[in-house]
Amino acid sequence: MSEDTNQSRRKVIKAAGAVGAGMLFSGPMTAFASQEGSAGKIMSRGYAAFDTSGVLKPWTFERRPVGDNDVLIDIKFASICHSDIHQEKGHWGPQSYPQVPGHEMVGIVAAVGSKVTNFKVGDRAGVGCMVGGCKECSTDEEQYLPDTLFTYGNPDPRSPTGITQGGYSNNIVVEEHFAVHVPESISFEQAAPLLCAGITTYSPLMRADLKPGTKVGVAGIGGLGHMAVKIAASKGAEVYAFTTSASKVDDIKSFGAKEVIVVDDELKALNNYRGQLDYMIATIPYQFNVGAYASTVKPYGTFTLVGMPIDYEINLSAISLAASRVNFNTSLIGGMKETQEVVDYCASNDVLPKIELITAEQINEAWENVVNKQARYRYVIDAATF
Secondary structure, three states: OOHHHHHHHHHHOOOOOHHHHHOOOOOOOOOHHHHEOHHHOEEEEEEEEOOOOOOEEEEEEEEOOOOOOEEEEEEEEEEOOHHHHHHHOOOOOOOOOOEOOOOOEEEEEEEEOOOOOOOOOOOEEEEOOEEEOOOOOOOOOHHHOOOOEEOOOOEOOOOOOOEOOOOOEOEEEEEHHHEEEOOOOOOHHHHHHHHOHHHHHHHHHHHOOOOOOOEEEEEOOOHHHHHHHHHHHHOOOEEEEEEOOHHHHHHHHHOOOOEEEEOOOHHHHHHOOOOOEEEEEEOOOOOOOHHHHHOOEEEEEEEEEOOOOHHHOOOOOHHHHHHHOOEEEEOOOOOHHHHHHHHHHHHHHOOOOOEEEEOHHHHHHHHHHHHOOOOOOEEEEEHHHO
16 A cells, blocks of 8 residues: 555544454445555445436445545445436436435444544444535535535535445445434434435424424325324324325324325315415425415415425416415425434434335335335335345
8 A cells, every 4th residue: 555545544534443443343344445445535336327217236436535524434224215216317407427326324434534523433323415515514504505515416526436426325425514423212224214304394394383283284195295294293283194195094194194185186185175274295296286285275374395396397376376375485405403303303202214125126126116106105225235
């Protein structure tokens, strides 16, 4: 090993005896020598999309070296979000390939940079939709800063591949600020979906100032929607869940919903609840009749959209919204302070996602199930199978 490489290692690895410590943990981090590539880069294995077909295949690649403010996490579990499918299929615009998706991941800290103060080797950690780029981080809503790096597909000159690569892999290098602590009271596989599905619904629900008896509608009961039901119900809200899947009714009731409305005849089903709700959150990731759903909210109530359809665009009827006089807004995940908050809240209050564990070889099948509304309700990948 060259002197430059030795200097780089001494600079970025703070934990004494880091090689020996890394060997204490199961998984790919058995020693830095086997983990490092050229010039300290981190070797990684994952599943990547190579074109807009969205078919994922095994891929070996390099991540950037661990910098002064970085943590290296050995991923134990990563979960599947519908956003992964939209992005890799080019639904949200042209993409750079190969690209590893995944923005819900948890694991063990395997190395830390020399300036890291909030994590140590061996800590349980999670990463969501953001991995770096915040120069000052003087806000609690980093998702709105122009220099924030999102977890995959974001141009990143530090990355050997030119873009950020996500969590369908065995490890990840992330700036310390964008990692959260995972409490011992929650399993890794249950914690993973909280890093996107949890925070994306928790953030707007908390801004709705829920109180016992608040009538909350949840439209679309998939990965995000089922967490919205659970979180709102845990706060004492009366939850009205709207789904197009009759087979989900019993599950949704078990999540805490007061009523489950099967939307087979859209106008009839929604008209029966016109002007009755205080708030609605919609997680539907496709085009839908926003005005019809918003009409279930009382005048001057609030309708929040968190589902992101193809091309990010939705069709709105101005007269429908005007007739309802609903305050319409959208929401994008949540900041890091709030992400830690939702992980701690869900762990402490047993507000956990309903998951199905899969291997890496089952990812493509799982994606098809998500698109076909067959997921129940979050697929979680065992990273040991990458």
